[in-house]
Amino acid sequence: MKELFIEYGYVSLNKFGEELCGDKVESVTVDGYTTLVLADGLGSGVKANILSTLSSKILCTMVANNIPIEDCIETMIQTLPVCKVRGVAYSTFSVIHVDASGHGYLFEFDNPQAVYYHEGHCVDFDRKPLDVLGKKVYHSEINLCDGDIVLVMSDGTIHAGIGRVLNFGWDRKDIMEHMDRNIRPEMSARCVAWLLAAACNDLYMDKPGDDTTVAALKMREALHVNLMVGPPVNKENDDYYVAKFMEGDSKKVVCGGTSSQIVARYLGKKVTTSLDFPDKEVPPIGHIDGIDLTTEGVITLRRLLELTEKYISPNDLTPKMFTKQDGASLLAQMLLENATHITFFVGQGVNKAHEGLPIDTTLKLKLIERLASSLKAIGKVVDIHYA
Amino acid sequence: MIVKICIGSSCHLKGSYDVVQGMRDILKKYDVEDLVELQASFCFGQCADGVVMRAEESLDGSEDVFIRGVNKDNVEQKFLSEVYPKLGLPAPEK
Numbered sequence: 075m076k077e078l079f080i081e082y083g084y085v086s087l088n089k090f091g092e093e094l095c096g097d098k099v100e101s102v103t104v105d106g107y108t109t110l111v112l113a114d115g116l117g118s119g120v121k122a123n124i125l126s127t128l129s130s131k132i133l134c135t136m137v138a139n140n141i142p143i144e145d146c147i148e149t150m151i152q153t154l155p156v157c158k159v160r161g162v163a164y165s166t167f168s169v170i171h172v173d174a175s176g177h178g179y180l181f182e183f184d185n186p187q188a189v190y191y192h193e194g195h196c197v198d199f200d201r202k203p204l205d206v207l208g209k210k211v212y213h214s215e216i217n218l219c220d221g222d223i224v225l226v227m228s229d230g231t232i233h234a235g236i237g238r239v240l241n242f243g244w245d246r247k248d249i250m251e252h253m254d255r256n257i258r259p260e261m262s263a264r265c266v267a268w269l270l271a272a273a274c275n276d277l278y279m280d281k282p283g284d285d286t287t288v289a290a291l292k293m294r295e296a297l298h299v300n301l302m303v304g305p306p307v308n309k310e311n312d313d314y315y316v317a318k319f320m321e322g323d324s325k326k327v328v329c330g331g332t333s334s335q336i337v338a339r340y341l342g343k344k345v346t347t348s349l350d351f352p353d354k355e356v357p358p359i360g361h362i363d364g365i366d367l368t369t370e371g372v373i374t375l376r377r378l379l380e381l382t383e384k385y386i387s388p389n390d391l392t393p394k395m396f397t398k399q400d401g402a403s404l405l406a407q408m409l410l411e412n413a414t415h416i417t418f419f420v421g422q423g424v425n426k427a428h429e430g431l432p433i434d435t436t437l438k439l440k441l442i443e444r445l446a447s448s449l450k451a452i453g454k455v456v457d458i459h460y461a
Numbered sequence: 462m463i464v465k466i467c468i469g470s471s472c473h474l475k476g477s478y479d480v481v482q483g484m485r486d487i488l489k490k491y492d493v494e495d496l497v498e499l500q501a502s503f504c505f506g507q508c509a510d511g512v513v514m515r516a517e518e519s520l521d522g523s524e525d526v527f528i529r530g531v532n533k534d535n536v537e538q539k540f541l542s543e544v545y546p547k548l549g550l551p552a553p554e555k
Contacts, residue, residue, distance in 0.1 A: 331469040331503030347468060347501035349481060357473040358501050370503065373470050 078220055079296040079414040080108045080172060081453055083264025084289035085271035086388045087230065089118045090281040096122025097228040097287035099388075100130035102138050103453070106174040109138040112289045114185060114228040116164040122285065125154055129165040137171050143181050143213075147206050168226035168289075176218030176293045183211045186232050189250055191223035191257060191266075196250035218293035221259060223266055230286025231270060235277030244277065262411045263292035264385075264452065265394035272391050298324035299413040303371060304421035304438060305332045306461035315461045316340040319419045325408065328362065330371030333421065338362050353377075353400035367408060369401035375441050377402035378409070382448045385410050415455040418442055422460060463517040464497055464544060469504030472511040479533035480512045487540050496520065496548050514539075519547035 084099040096118045101110040111134040115125030129150055136146040154165060168185045172178030180188055180199060189196050199214035216224065236243035244252075249270065256269050267290040274286050300322070306315045316337055320326065328334045338345045341364050348358040356377050357370035381402060384390050396407040409416060420442055424435055446456045466484065468477045481499070488494045507513045510529035517525045528543045545553065 334503055345503060347503055349466070349468075349499055349501040351478055351481070354478050357468045357470065357477070360501075360503055370468065370473065371470055373473055 076220060077296040078174070078176070078293055080174065080176065080218075080291065080293055081263045081414060082108065082110050082289065082291040083262065083267050083452060084112070084287060084388055085264070085267045085391070087271055087275050087278070087282040087286040087391075088389065089230075089283065089285045090278075092119050092285070094119055094123040095287070095389075096126055096285040097230070098123070098126035098130040099287060099289045100134040101289075101453075102134055104138055107138065107178075108170070108172055108174075108291070109134050110170045110226075110289060110291055111137070111167060112185065112226045112228065112287060113165050113167040114230075114285065114287070118285055125165045128154055129167055133167055133169055137169055143169075143211070144206050147183075147209065147211065151207065166228070170216065170224055170226065170291055172216055172218065172291070176216070176222070178216045180214040180216055180224065180226075181211055182214075182226075183209060186227050186229055186246055187212075188214070189225040189227075189246070189253065191225065191253065192219070193221075194254075196225075196253050220293060220295060223257070223263065223290055223292045225253070225266070225270065226289050226291075227270070228285060228287045230282060230284035231274050231288060233284055234274035234282075234286065236283070238279055238283075239277055260412070262294075262394065263290040265411060266290040266292065268391070268394045272393075275391055294414070296414045297412050298322065298415040298417070299327060299408060300324045300417050300419065301327040301329065301409070302333050302337065302419040302421070303329040303375065303442065304435070305330075305336055305423035306421040307423045308461075309423075311461060312336050313340055315419065315421065318459070324415075324417070325366045325413070326364070327367045327369075327405065327408065328365055329369050329375060329405075332423075333371065334360055334362060334365075334368050337365060341365075351400075352398055353402070356400040356402045359401045359404065367401075367404055369405060372438050372441065374401040374405065375438070375445070378405045379441055379445050379448070381406040382410060382445060386448050386452050409449065409454075410452075413454060415457075416446075416449055417457040418446060418459065420458060420460050462497055462519050462544075462547060463500055465500045465502040465505075465515045465517065467503070467505050467507075467511060467513045467515075468501045469508070471504070471508035472513060475511045476532055477512050480514070480531050480536050483533050483536040484514075484540065487537050491540075491545065491553055493545075493548060493550075496550075497544065516544055516547060521547050521549040523547055 113126040113130040115122035166184035201212040201214040360368040396403040514528040
């Protein structure tokens with residue numbers, strides 16, 4: 075049976091000229107349950123940011139702990155500070171709460187109606203209105219299959235382009251058509267969120283008239299990646315270390331010249347190396363039969379970290395797919411877009427080759443740590459084995 | 462014959478990219494592209510003397526040798542002194 079995994083990601087545009095976003099996405103996975111909240115605070119700037127931060131945090135924490143939605147909303151209303159100008163405490167929200175098999179529910183209050191991408195098309199959830207403390211909250215059942223995506227968004231999406239490139243903006247139907255045309259099965263949740271947010275930013279001509287946020291939650295097949303970097307401290311452990319690395323039905327990645335030699339020797343294969351430099355700054359990749367990707371070590375990883383930190387920033391609008399063929403881009407595509415579970419095998423052996431050069435083991439370990447924490451931050455399951 | 466150029470971390474920092482480009486141009490210039498196959502290699506373990514190239518399967522039957530301390534300025538001279546003589550060709554025209 076396929077191992078399925080729930081992943082999520084979001085992209086935010088700040089209203090032009092604002093340093094803070096009035097939309098906030100909060101998410102947490104505990105005991106196999108994933109909770110994701112998108113809140114849009116009244117107004118913009120600091121005030122909206124405070125409102126949405128409070129709302130999303132309260133909702134996310136309470137819903138994740140299985141507290142009835144009425145209680146959550148009551149708590150939220152009583153906690154939010156009342157706006158002096160408008161005399162109300164207000165923040166819209168969408169809450170998704172699903173278990174590992176994709177069953178769960180969605181509650182929506184005043185955000186644009188969520189879009190459900192199912193079997194290649196955007197459709198509506200069958201949603202039922204509820205009256206909670208005088209507020210009209212919509213409830214939908216969620217039953218996700220492999221490849222399904224739930225998109226929640228703030229109203230900045232449907233207002234994109236009004237009075238600028240489009241007289242009346244685009245509406246939800248146009249958004250659904252746009253997504254139908256552009257979503258590809260291999261895209262990650264974050265990539266899908268980017269797809270819509272980037273389109274909105276284009277309609278706003280890079281000057282968003284409102285905070286705009288898109289969050290996507292996707293049910294997908296799990297992909298495990300084992301990544302080995304660096305030789306073990308103790309040479310006698312080489313074979314044991316590689317055997318552990320090769321275990322299981324996962325993609326195998328080797329970073330580093332010495333590491334690739336060790337792996338190739340264990341497998342009884344040869345390391346071949348490409349002479350092509352798709353990117354002048356990144357050393358060419360290599361190839362070992364039976365290994366999915368072989369690259370140079372620390373320089374490639376440093377570039378990968380740069381790409382990663384850009385990728386995970388919610389305000390970054392560069393494409394989330396990596397199509398370049400250099401080692402760092404190939405790694406980024408595999409780890410950021412394709413993988414759901416990543417296991418690092420980090421050898422702490424000192425590389426004699428690098429003595430006297432601005433490359434040392436501590437630096438490499440720091441790189442891996444930062445990389446691992448960035449990957450965790452976007453919901454990947456990360457494990458590190460040191461040898 | 463085969464000339465392997467190291468593109469490991471250390472040699473990369475010392476300018477493998479320029480050496481690779483340089484060798485490509487030089488092989489063309491001396492019209493020996495059919496005789497010399499350029500390949501890349503990860504670390505040879507000679508990092509202190511990078512960029513390192515290794516000449517293998519020489520056409521004049523001599524042994525494999527490392528060519529050390531190559532950079533974009535001396536790559537042609539290194540080629541003429543270390544690689545060209547192993548091709549078993551008459552001296553190149555000036």
